[in-house]
Each structure stands twice: as C-alpha cells, then as structure tokens.
Amino acid sequence: xxxxxxxxxxxxAIAGAAALPSQSKASEWGCQVLLxxxxxxxxxxxxxxxxxxxxAAMEAPxxxxxxxxQANSSAARFEKYADCPPGWQAVGGNDSDRPGMGQERNIxxxxxxxxxxxxxxxxxxxxQNHDNGSRQAQIEINGxxxxxxxxxxxxxxxxxxxxxxxxxxxxxxxxxxxxxxEYDDANGIRQKSWFNLxxx
Numbered sequence: 585x586x587x588x589x590x591x592x593x594x595x596x597a598i599a600g601a602a603a604l605p606s607q608s609k610a611s612e613w614g615c616q617v618l619l620x621x622x623x624x625x626x627x628x629x630x631x632x633x634x635x636x637x638x639x640a641a642m643e644a645p646x647x648x649x650x651x652x653x654q655a656n657s658s659a660a661r662f663e664k665y666a667d668c669p670p671g672w673q674a675v676g677g678n679d680s681d682r683p684g685m686g687q688e689r690n691i692x693x694x695x696x697x698x699x700x701x702x703x704x705x706x707x708x709x710x711x712q713n714h715d716n717g718s719r720q721a722q723i724e725i726n727g728x729x730x731x732x733x734x735x736x737x738x739x740x741x742x743x744x745x746x747x748x749x750x751x752x753x754x755x756x757x758x759x760x761x762x763x764x765x766e767y768d769d770a771n772g773i774r775q776k777s778w779f780n781l782x783x784x
Contacts, residue, residue, distance in 0.1 A: 611651075611653055613637070614651045614652040614653075615654060615655070616631075617634055617635065617638055617650050618651075618655055618657045618765060618777075620634060620635055622765075622777040622779075626783075627784070639783075652767065655768055655769075656767060656768040658767070659765075660765050661763070661764055661765075662763055663764065664759065665689065665690065665756045666756070668757075669725050671698055671699075672692040672754075673692070673693050673694065674689035674691070675692075676688060690755065692753065692754050692756045693751050693752070695749055695750070696751065699752055701724055703722070703732075704721060704729075705719070705721050718733045718735040719734045720733055720734070721733075721734055721752070723752065725754075732752045732754045733752070733753050734750060734752055735751060736750045736751075763779050765777050
C-alpha cells in the first residue's frame, strides 16, 4: 500500500530526529493516527492504542488534532450528511424557499419537473395526506425505495401557499464515516480519507 510505505518511511525519519524529541513524538503519533484512520482501524489491533489515545485526547480542553508533517496531513473535519442525489438540493428542513439560511441542511429537495426517477404514490393507509397538505410517495433512488414528501409552496411571484411550485423532499442521507482527513500521498497527490470513531 502506497500510504503505508510512505508513512512508515516518515516514521523512521521521525524516530531518527533527536533535536526536537517532543515534536518528533507528536509527529510520530500523528502519522500513526493518519495511517490507522486511512484503513480499518477498528479491525487492526495495533491501531487501537493510538486511536484510543486520540479519542480520549479529543475530550480535553485545547485539543489539537495530531498531524503528520511527512504527509502534509490536515486536522480532521466532520461532515455528518452525505451529498444529496444528483440533481437534488440540500436545504434546511423548515426553510423551503430560502434553502439553508442559518439552518442545518438536513433535507434534499428537487422540483417536480426536474425529477426523472420512478415515483409510486403511497395510499392513505400508509399516511398519504399530512396536516400541512403534503403527500407521500416512494422514489427509487440507487435501487432503493425512499419515502418522499410532495408539497406545493408559495413563492415571490404571487403564488399563495400550496399554489406555487411543487417539490419532492427526502431526508438527507447520513454518512457512515462522517470524519475525513486530507493528506499528500507518495506522489504528492492530495487525497481524502473518510473514517468514523466508533469503538470496536
């Protein structure tokens, strides 16, 4: 594995650096963290100590994510939601006309005229009609049936609520691996590695 060879080489260089032992130790830990989180750390027993140390350190005030200078790695970032399906827009759940304005973008929305996926209306026994006037349908997305709400909204062109454009909305998918680190591989190409910190 390219990153394995690259980071092992970096770890050897760190171990040989005696001028700044505290910084070298921190860098060695950062490279261990990057190496483990770029693979299956939960299933690799040798990765448990550095990652358990990381999880414990994250609770401490003033925590700084350990980085690996040899790979020019970034601190980890967190993105809870996955991308919406192609053509869908991420919007805030209570702000259909001004998507995402100060809200968590936890809904995926598409105008009815832009939807090209198969749609099946749900019958009343399954809760077709809602108090807010919306209806439910099932849409086949990537081979799976997903429950969607269909709702007409008002807009700035004089439509009253319910008489404006019609949209389909679905819950935005959650990432199984919501954390990611960016780093340079052995060829100097920027890479992104996704991971979670769920205890094995």
